[in-house]
Amino acid sequence: MEVIIQQLPIVIHALNIGFMQTLKLFAVTLLGAFPLGLIIAFGSLSRIKIISMTTGLFIWIIRGTPLMIQLLIVYYFPGLVLHNPIWGGGESGRFMAASVAFVINYSCYFSEIYRGGIQSVPVGQQEAGLVLGMTKKQIFFHVTLLQMIKRIVPPISNEIITLVKDTALARIIALQEIIWAGQAFMKGSYNISGAIWPLFFTAFYYLVFNGIVTVMLAGLERKLDYFR
Amino acid sequence: MSILEVRNIRKTFGNIEVLKGITFTLEKGGVLSVIGSSGSGKTTLLRCLNFLERPDDGVITVKGEVLFDRNDPKTLHESQIRRKRLHFGLVFQSFNLFPQYTALQNVMLAPELFMKENHTWNAEKARLADEAEELFVQIGLADRMNNYPHQLSGGQQQRVAIARALIMHPDILCFDEPTSALDPELTGEVLKVIGKLSEQNTTMIIVTHEMEFARDVANQVIFMDGGVICEQGEPHELFGNPKEERTKQFLMRYNQK
Numbered sequence: 001m002e003v004i005i006q007q008l009p010i011v012i013h014a015l016n017i018g019f020m021q022t023l024k025l026f027a028v029t030l031l032g033a034f035p036l037g038l039i040i041a042f043g044s045l046s047r048i049k050i051i052s053m054t055t056g057l058f059i060w061i062i063r064g065t066p067l068m069i070q071l072l073i074v075y076y077f078p079g080l081v082l083h084n085p086i087w088g089g090g091e092s093g094r095f096m097a098a099s100v101a102f103v104i105n106y107s108c109y110f111s112e113i114y115r116g117g118i119q120s121v122p123v124g125q126q127e128a129g130l131v132l133g134m135t136k137k138q139i140f141f142h143v144t145l146l147q148m149i150k151r152i153v154p155p156i157s158n159e160i161i162t163l164v165k166d167t168a169l170a171r172i173i174a175l176q177e178i179i180w181a182g183q184a185f186m187k188g189s190y191n192i193s194g195a196i197w198p199l200f201f202t203a204f205y206y207l208v209f210n211g212i213v214t215v216m217l218a219g220l221e222r223k224l225d226y227f228r
Numbered sequence: 229m230s231i232l233e234v235r236n237i238r239k240t241f242g243n244i245e246v247l248k249g250i251t252f253t254l255e256k257g258g259v260l261s262v263i264g265s266s267g268s269g270k271t272t273l274l275r276c277l278n279f280l281e282r283p284d285d286g287v288i289t290v291k292g293e294v295l296f297d298r299n300d301p302k303t304l305h306e307s308q309i310r311r312k313r314l315h316f317g318l319v320f321q322s323f324n325l326f327p328q329y330t331a332l333q334n335v336m337l338a339p340e341l342f343m344k345e346n347h348t349w350n351a352e353k354a355r356l357a358d359e360a361e362e363l364f365v366q367i368g369l370a371d372r373m374n375n376y377p378h379q380l381s382g383g384q385q386q387r388v389a390i391a392r393a394l395i396m397h398p399d400i401l402c403f404d405e406p407t408s409a410l411d412p413e414l415t416g417e418v419l420k421v422i423g424k425l426s427e428q429n430t431t432m433i434i435v436t437h438e439m440e441f442a443r444d445v446a447n448q449v450i451f452m453d454g455g456v457i458c459e460q461g462e463p464h465e466l467f468g469n470p471k472e473e474r475t476k477q478f479l480m481r482y483n484q485k
């Protein structure tokens with residue numbers, strides 16, 4: 001016990017650094033996947049067959065394979081197969097590769113939710129806008145979008161909470177996120193080795209983070225409760 | 229001269245011909261009631277007039293301007309549709325108010341976006357707000373302007389939908405069974421608003437199953453059956469002394485109800 005109390009500040013310091021990577025990956029994934037998912041959703045809804053079919057195939061592949069494999073492919077494929085190691089060897093290269101894999105993966109999940117959201121807004125809403133002389137673009141931004149957001153907040157919330165935990169997968173390409181940082185104390189980090197409790201302690205970070213995210217999303221859901 | 233001339237409108241879905249050549253005219257300030265059983269093509273006709281469907285054949289002329297002529301490619305440009313459909317307004321059976329906006333915002337949204345696009349918003353917004361408020365007085369909902377649609381009854385929602393159509397000043401206002409989605413005790417308030425509009429010489433096409441109302445409000449009635457105009461005439465003629473067998477049968481079924 002005494003040992004743990006002695007180690008605690010060092011461990012927390014290291015875990016905080018790891019957690020910043022986790023947070024960064026989380027934020028970059030959301031910032032990238034929110035808009036990219038919308039573009040993919042429009043692609044899968046396209047009336048041009050070749051676009052909707054290509055998009056559908058892409059979504060199927062990404063959702064049908066583990067994110068962990070996608071991470072490995074994105075990270076190793078350029079260097080090992082194309083002999084063009086675009087990511088470099090360092091932590092920033094690993095972060096870039098992880099970001100690309102996460103953004104692509106989550107865009108596809110988001111796009112399916114967006115698609116459901118767009119389709120769940122009754123066509124009468126769009127037609128009402130049309131007969132009032134609104135353009136398709138005006139109708140999307142001023143009529144459809146908020147109704148769609150209201151409908152997708154609950155399923156998107158589920159994905160976001162999954163994302164909090166999924167960030168741990170980036171450890172497979174040695175991204176120094178929080179679990180990597182916790183595990184490092186088993187093999188020797190800051191002169192501490194053979195300590196397993198820091199690894200377990202990372203769960204606490206996830207719990208708190210998820211708690212905050214959940215409360216924020218519930219707040220957003222309540223904010224959109226003013227209309228039906 | 230007629231404000232609206234519709235000539236030989238045809239519309240096919242798949243291999244079902246839903247409109248088989250519809251021809252009629254409407255005078256300025258006139259009110260046309262359209263009756264007919266379900267599936268006879270009434271909604272499709274209104275949707276063609278509002279450019280929600282493109283007819284496969286025919287000509288639509290408003291105030292002498294040919295808005296649509298299947299055989300004149302110049303009238304078919306997608307880019308012109310938006311301007312053309314503003315000649316018409318459409319009130320839907322299911323209201324289709326925008327749920328995230330208050331009643332007042334529902335009425336103001338389209339003209340506001342239009343004015344912002346044309347950079348006249350700042351100059352005109354005060355006038356527009358006044359006009360919107362007048363419309364709410366007219367539909368009897370001056371005290372409910374700031375309610376959201378879900379806080380209003382069906383009859384109130386439909387009256388807001390009418391105000392939303394009126395603020396665009398359509399030449400011809402179309403109604404597609406405006407009271408069919410309402411509880412019986414709420415139809416009266418909506419019909420009263422439409423009745424008042426006819427007194428103010430608003431040009432209207434009203435598809436309805438309210439036979440008494442169709443007769444009283446209109447100066448012309450069309451009975452549609454199977455995608456054609458089966459009979460057309462002045463209300464007292466068509467309701468009092470129908471010529472066609474199918475009209476008689478249709479009206480008889482209604483009288484029994």
Ligand SMILES: Nc1ncnc2c1ncn2[C@@H]1O[C@H](COP(=O)(O)OP(=O)(O)O)[C@@H](O)[C@H]1O
Pocket residue numbers: 241242246264265266267268269270271272273
């Ligand atoms: N978008 C569509 N696709 C296929 N069939 C349609 C479509 N719209 C209407 N119809 C068909 O056209 C016929 C006439 O419909 P409608 O105009 O709604 O009649 P009404 O309003 O008189 O009840 C119906 O048989 C209906 O099923």
Ligand SMILES: [Mg+2]
Pocket residue numbers: 270271272404405
């Ligand atoms: Mg109908």
